[in-house]
Amino acid sequence: MDVVFVINPGSTSTKVAIFSEKGAIKEENISHDFEELKKFKLVSEQFDLRFKEVEKFFLENFDREKYNLVAVMGRGCPLKPVEGGVYRINDKILEDAKSCKYSNHASNLGSMIAHKLAKEFNVPSFIADPVTVDNFWDISRVSGFPGIVRKCRSHALNIKATARRDAKSLNKKLEDVNYVVAHIGGGISICALEGGKIRDVNDGLLGEGPFSPTRAGTLPLNGVINLCFSEKSKEEIEKDFSVNSGFQGYLGTADLREVLKKIENGDKEADLIYRTFVFQVAKEIGREAAALKGNFEAILITGGIAHSEKFISDLKEYISFLGKIRVYPGEGEMQALAEAAFLAVKGETEIKEYS
Ligand SMILES: Nc1ncnc2c1ncn2[C@@H]1O[C@H](COP(=O)(O)OP(=O)(O)O)[C@@H](O)[C@H]1O
Ligand SMILES: CCCC(=O)OP(=O)(O)O
Secondary structure (H helix, E strand, C coil): CEEEEEEEECCCEEEEEEEECCEEEEEEEEECCHHHHCCCCCHHHHHHHHHHHHHHHHHHHCCCCCCEEEEEEEECCCCCCECCCEEECCHHHHHHHHCCCCCCCCCHHHHHHHHHHHHHHCCCEEEECCCCECCCCHHHHECCCCCCECCCCCCHHHHHHHHHHHHHHCCCCHHHCEEEEEEECCCEEEEEEECCEEEEECCCCCCCCCCCCCCCCCCCHHHHHHHHCCCCCHHHHHHHHHHCCHHHHHHCCCCHHHHHHHHHCCCHHHHHHHHHHHHHHHHHHHHHHHHCCCCCCEEEEEEHHHHCHHHHHHHHHHHHHHCCEEEEEECCHHHHHHHHHHHHHCCCCCEECCC
């Protein structure tokens, strides 16, 4: 039976899996020592540490007698703006990933690990729908200040996989349907998806949209300017806005379940921060609904936080007037990556070259 290896690095763990076309055969979320990871300035410098553990998983779980490995697929990192689809991992992707040219995000390790593993097993390696899949309208790029251009950086992989799944349930092609899709997890991206293309989205990595469990989202500019002239370095400020903000910054935990427990125990600060979170997510959904002029099939809510019934019910109080809402809890990234790998090896999708 043909199988593919899938590798999806996150900030503290690396999800790995062996998939056949029928689904996952073996999956694991390898937790890394966060204190060890923190020692590296660039995430790409974590390569040796993570690769060793990822390689061990595949060596232990891949049965060569039973299965035929046909490709290795890694999560696609921030690159220059690209079209959606499957990309062969080439030297240019590796160069941009290694230098963390477009963001110091864990997904840079996806292509690096996939490529080395694929070489060892002598099969091709790919990425699919990377973070910078970009089909912005011209009006989405303009910021309000000449020289600052808005960036399209989102959870494109899960956004598109979720929308594809919903369109399929309606017996429609993704190309024929519009959605507002909200990926609400450790990072948040909320987009206007027109016929499968991301036309507008908050920058899910830095500086736009609702605050997330660890990220700051949109901030008042005067506060940001003051911080830039404090004793903090650029790297420290970026880190604060990426990992020491949101629930983590206000409440000391990035876990919504912990936040909800605090509220149940009468914590007033937690209650305020949680209500603000719902308010900000709702406003962002409203923005993207307006971006599509109300012309969409449904609002799709996905990501880890969509598991929370309380969150969904509180959010609906704000946004139900906008139309249908469908919830797809969790993220289908591993499945989406595996499907893309099989389409690529079977020649059922174009394999693109990044240059
Ligand atoms: N069952 C759940 N109920 C409430 N919140 C949840 C649940 N499962 C996950 N979460 C929250 O989802 C967030 C992480 O989302 P996830 O999509 O897994 O993030 P990432 O993959 O970006 O780390 C955390 O704040 C976590 O507390
Ligand atoms: C928005 C880009 C991708 C991203 O932020 O992923 P995580 O939420 O998994 O860190």
